[in-house]
Amino acid sequence: MKKYLALKASAGSGKTFALTVRYITLLLKGATPKEILTLTFTNKAANEMSERIYKTLLSLGEDEAYLNAIALESELSKEQILSKKSYLVNLFSNAALSIFTIDKFVNKILREFSGYAGINDDFEIKEDDVEKLSSKFLESLSLEEFDKLIDFSLFENKKYNSIFEVFKNMFEKAETIDVVNIDLSLIEIQKKEALQEALKIKEFILNCPNASNSAIKAVDYENFEELISKKWLEKDRAEEYSYFKKCSNELLEEFFSKTKEEVGNYYKLRSAFSLSRLFELYNLFKEYKRRYNSSKNYLHFDDISNICYELLSTKIDKEFLYFRLDSNFSHILIDEFQDTSLLQYKILKPLIEEILSSSEFKTFFYVGDTKQSIYRFRGGKRELFDYVLKTNPMVNVEVLNTNYRSCEQVVNYVNQAFNKLNSYEYHDQISVHKDGYVEVFEDEALLSEEKYENIAKKISELMQKGVNSNDIAILTYTNDDVLNLYSYLKKMFPSLKISTEMTSKLINQENVKAIINAIKYLYFQEGIYKENLNAIIGKAPESSFELNIDLKYRSVQESVLKIAQFLNVTDDNVMKFVELCSSYKNIVDFVYEIDELDASIENSEQVGLQILTIFKSKGLEFHTVLLLDRIKQKVANRDYLLFEYDNVNLKNIYYKIGGLDNYSIEYKEALKKEKALEFEDELNILYVAMTRAKKNMIIFKKKEKSVFDLLDLKIAALGEVIKSDNKTKNYEKSEKVIYKALDLGKQEKPIKVEEDNDNAYTLHAKYFGIATHFCLEMMNNFDEKSLHLAINLVKNRYSNYLDESDIANIKARVFQLIAHEEFLALTSNANYSKEQSLIYKGELKIIDLLVEKEGKYFIFDYKTTRDELQEHIEQVSHYEKAIKNILVNDEVYSFIIYLNEKGVKLKKV
DNA sequence: CAGTATGACATTTTT
DNA sequence: TGTCATACTG
Numbered sequence: 001m002k003k004y005l006a007l008k009a010s011a012g013s014g015k016t017f018a019l020t021v022r023y024i025t026l027l028l029k030g031a032t033p034k035e036i037l038t039l040t041f042t043n044k045a046a047n048e049m050s051e052r053i054y055k056t057l058l059s060l061g062e063d064e065a066y067l068n069a070i071a072l073e074s075e076l077s078k079e080q081i082l083s084k085k086s087y088l089v090n091l092f093s094n095a096a097l098s099i100f101t102i103d104k105f106v107n108k109i110l111r112e113f114s115g116y117a118g119i120n121d122d123f124e125i126k127e128d129d130v131e132k133l134s135s136k137f138l139e140s141l142s143l144e145e146f147d148k149l150i151d152f153s154l155f156e157n158k159k160y161n162s163i164f165e166v167f168k169n170m171f172e173k174a175e176t177i178d179v180v181n182i183d184l185s186l187i188e189i190q191k192k193e194a195l196q197e198a199l200k201i202k203e204f205i206l207n208c209p210n211a212s213n214s215a216i217k218a219v220d221y222e223n224f225e226e227l228i229s230k231k232w233l234e235k236d237r238a239e240e241y242s243y244f245k246k247c248s249n250e251l252l253e254e255f256f257s258k259t260k261e262e263v264g265n266y267y268k269l270r271s272a273f274s275l276s277r278l279f280e281l282y283n284l285f286k287e288y289k290r291r292y293n294s295s296k297n298y299l300h301f302d303d304i305s306n307i308c309y310e311l312l313s314t315k316i317d318k319e320f321l322y323f324r325l326d327s328n329f330s331h332i333l334i335d336e337f338q339d340t341s342l343l344q345y346k347i348l349k350p351l352i353e354e355i356l357s358s359s360e361f362k363t364f365f366y367v368g369d370t371k372q373s374i375y376r377f378r379g380g381k382r383e384l385f386d387y388v389l390k391t392n393p394m395v396n397v398e399v400l401n402t403n404y405r406s407c408e409q410v411v412n413y414v415n416q417a418f419n420k421l422n423s424y425e426y427h428d429q430i431s432v433h434k435d436g437y438v439e440v441f442e443d444e445a446l447l448s449e450e451k452y453e454n455i456a457k458k459i460s461e462l463m464q465k466g467v468n469s470n471d472i473a474i475l476t477y478t479n480d481d482v483l484n485l486y487s488y489l490k491k492m493f494p495s496l497k498i499s500t501e502m503t504s505k506l507i508n509q510e511n512v513k514a515i516i517n518a519i520k521y522l523y524f525q526e527g528i529y530k531e532n533l534n535a536i537i538g539k540a541p542e543s544s545f546e547l548n549i550d551l552k553y554r555s556v557q558e559s560v561l562k563i564a565q566f567l568n569v570t571d572d573n574v575m576k577f578v579e580l581c582s583s584y585k586n587i588v589d590f591v592y593e594i595d596e597l598d599a600s601i602e603n604s605e606q607v608g609l610q611i612l613t614i615f616k617s618k619g620l621e622f623h624t625v626l627l628l629d630r631i632k633q634k635v636a637n638r639d640y641l642l643f644e645y646d647n648v649n650l651k652n653i654y655y656k657i658g659g660l661d662n663y664s665i666e667y668k669e670a671l672k673k674e675k676a677l678e679f680e681d682e683l684n685i686l687y688v689a690m691t692r693a694k695k696n697m698i699i700f701k702k703k704e705k706s707v708f709d710l711l712d713l714k715i716a717a718l719g720e721v722i723k724s725d726n727k728t729k730n731y732e733k734s735e736k737v738i739y740k741a742l743d744l745g746k747q748e749k750p751i752k753v754e755e756d757n758d759n760a761y762t763l764h765a766k767y768f769g770i771a772t773h774f775c776l777e778m779m780n781n782f783d784e785k786s787l788h789l790a791i792n793l794v795k796n797r798y799s800n801y802l803d804e805s806d807i808a809n810i811k812a813r814v815f816q817l818i819a820h821e822e823f824l825a826l827t828s829n830a831n832y833s834k835e836q837s838l839i840y841k842g843e844l845k846i847i848d849l850l851v852e853k854e855g856k857y858f859i860f861d862y863k864t865t866r867d868e869l870q871e872h873i874e875q876v877s878h879y880e881k882a883i884k885n886i887l888v889n890d891e892v893y894s895f896i897i898y899l900n901e902k903g904v905k906l907k908k909v
Numbered sequence: 910c911a912g913t914a915t916g917a918c919a920t921t922t923t924t
Numbered sequence: 925t926g927t928c929a930t931a932c933t934g
């Protein structure tokens with residue numbers, strides 16, 4: 001095993017495999033889980049990582065590939081490894097793990113050293129309330145400071161809101177410059193001087209008998225601003241401007257070059273001035289934000305990394321940090337390294353350096369793929385990957401170029417598309433799976449009204465050819481495309497299940513929006529809200545809204561629910577909304593604060609055809625991928641500032657001004673560099689998109705202005721469509737929220753949803769149920785030891801949704817089950833399978849637990865609700881019938897297990 | 910027909 | 925605020 005290793009892992013080349021193998025090897029070499037710091041980017045990835053390691057340990061020996069790789073890495077024999085299996089399982093499942101997201105880790109450091117930063121260690125983590133923060137900041141300014149802000153705003157012609165937005169951007173970057181004071185009057189003088197020279201050009205042209213109308217129009221400036229809007233100023237010489245050509249002589253060229261010189265001086269002065277002023281204001285803001293945060297005792301994620309970095313670079317010694325951290329990390333594993341931001345790396349650096357310089361057994365490993373770096377816009381710095389290698393020669397590098405994900409046709413197609421680009425570092429991948437299907441389809445419909453016509457056609461064609469709709473994913477560039485495509489396909493195939501993985505705000509979801517507008521209408525009595533409502537729910541304009549409801553005498557929750565019912569718009573999102581409304585004390589708070597609610601929408605249906613953005617698809621794979629061209633044009637980068645880096649070191653910060661590139665070579669170079677990076681981003685997005693498909697990939701390309709022109713993709717159809725494998729799991733079990741009216745009691749009594757978790761079908765109850773099922777699914781045997789292991793997995797996976805007491809609750813319930821005599825009698829010495837899926841009469845069913853004992857079959861279905869509903873019995877007897885039919889066996893018995901806190905009830909059906 | 914002016918147009922997102 | 929389509933100019 002290489003102690004220090006950087007792994008370049010192309011898409012589908014077994015990155016998680018490598019991480020898992022390394023982790024287990026470290027355990028075999030005597031490391032404890034606590035000292036192996038494993039960093040990922042999302043909670044999802046962190047959960048998946050620990051689950052993957054656990055499952056691999058549990059099934060150690062079954063998968064040859066894993067065993068071989070671990071043997072190779074650890075230099076132990078397979079027998080030696082297998083003899084330690086139960087020890088490893090125990091070790092891993094009973095220890096505190098150090099598998100975190102980077103943000104969680106940074107947060108952890110800050111809390112441990114909060115005293116040195118002068119903050120409380122019990123701070124909350126929250127989003128900033130931008131409106132409040134920006135207005136409070138204004139109030140905090142002295143008259144003089146306030147004037148500076150106003151001057152800047154007027155001078156730059158920028159609104160306060162947009163300036164404030166820039167502050168946030170600067171905050172993220174955490175870079176500073178020395179502020180120099182430049183007097184505004186200097187700029188005014190420079191403007192006058194430039195205009196004076198330019199007026200000589202104007203006079204010259206107007207006096208030139210050959211001047212065309214266009215030439216005369218080109219000199220119609222009265223002031224400096226009009227002057228610099230002229231295109232001809234970009235030329236090097238006057239004669240290069242065709243409308244001036246006929247009048248060009250040496251005198252004109254002299255005026256021209258003099259004007260350009262003066263304008264150039266203006267630009268230089270101006271960019272330095274604006275940059276300084278902006279940073280001056282920003283520093284004020286930064287100071288204020290610190291005060292504001294500490295008074296409210298909360299921090300934003302950006303604050304956390306900012307303060308943490310400041311702490312490390314000024315107040316605490318690196319050695320001190322390392323030895324004071326509550327756990328000593330001897331091993332570091334970093335996933336998706338290409339997405340690490342500069343600031344995050346700077347924070348991790350002392351820990352990495354400590355490992356690299358230690359004489360003990362300490363290791364450092366990072367894995368990533370710069371081709372998949374698509375998050376530069378939020379700080380990801382792909383240059384870091386090679387920079388760390390270059391600056392630490394003891395770190396080895398290995399490249400994974402075998403693709404275990406996609407079929408031959410797909411791999412080859414991607415190879416030929418990317419390896420011909422000369423400005424792109426690409427190494428051909430080797431495929432291991434044969435066949436596959438690639439089609440590039442020039443879709444003229446994409447530019448017309450019926451945009452998605454051909455996509456719908458293709459979907460039905462694929463389904464006819466035997467591709468399961470659950471195996472299809474459609475990838476798009478924007479969330480907007482996801483939504484549009486979703487509603488189109490829903491219209492075309494009403495019974496098709498479609499899921500959209502999106503993160504949009506809950507308050508923007510149609511049904512929720514309808515409710516908000518209804519309430520605002522009832523409260524403010526302003527027609528605009530009623531018309532919004534009519535538009536959303538598809539009523540004719542001016543339709544009336546008649547609901548007799550007294551907002552004042554009901555709780556907010558109650559009103560929201562009543563209105564939802566009245567409008568008939570109750571769904572998962574509305575349910576979540578109802579829950580969140582409990583935080584509003586009264587209707588006044590609600591109408592004024594609801595627009596700031598930051599919660600995200602629920603992913604409605606988790607089964608079916610998937611539509612998602614390419615960004616979201618990163619790290620995922622699909623049987624069949626339909627890849628959509630960029631529908632709308634890309635927007636221009638509207639940042640005020642241009643950060644120029646030399647690899648990872650800040651070289652310069654520029655205040656962006658249109659036209660400055662004509663006068664400053666350095667600025668021009670910086671712009672060019674930025675453009676090259678943007679171009680690389682674009683290629684990376686394409687790379688990510690084209691490496692998601694396992695079997696079939698179909699590209700819908702616009703006839704003109706297609707992003708695929710970057711790769712010069714031609715119309716093609718290669719190979720044969722591969723059918724869905726019958727064994728593919730085409731149903732992801734999740735308990736759908738069954739909507740049931742909450743018992744609201746009488747009007748005078750405000751409702752409390754959280755009072756009775758057992759009966760209300762809240763989201764909390766939903767997660768509780770799923771987690772309980774997950775716990776039972778993860779148990780190898782129905783004994784205490786298995787429960788103990790499984791409950792740890794539940795903790796890792798559901799800690800975001802459930803708290804400690806919930807976990808304890810689940811444990812207690814399951815504990816009672818494994819102590820239940822009848823249940824134990826039925827399951828002991830029997831064969832059983834969990835989450836058994838079966839297809840019966842065209843419908844897919846999942847049985848929680850199926851037990852086979854002495855030729856008899858027992859079906860078990862877990863419920864975490866207290867209610868015993870007829871519906872449960874019907875569901876289970878349906879399973880019973882199906883099993884009897886399929887197995888041709890009459891000895892099938894079914895049970896519903898009600899897992900309650902007070903006791904377990906086994907109900908025979 | 911090449912060069913120029915003008916107006917319309919629009920992203921990605923975790924913690 | 926950069927890009928693109930389009931219309932205009934000489």
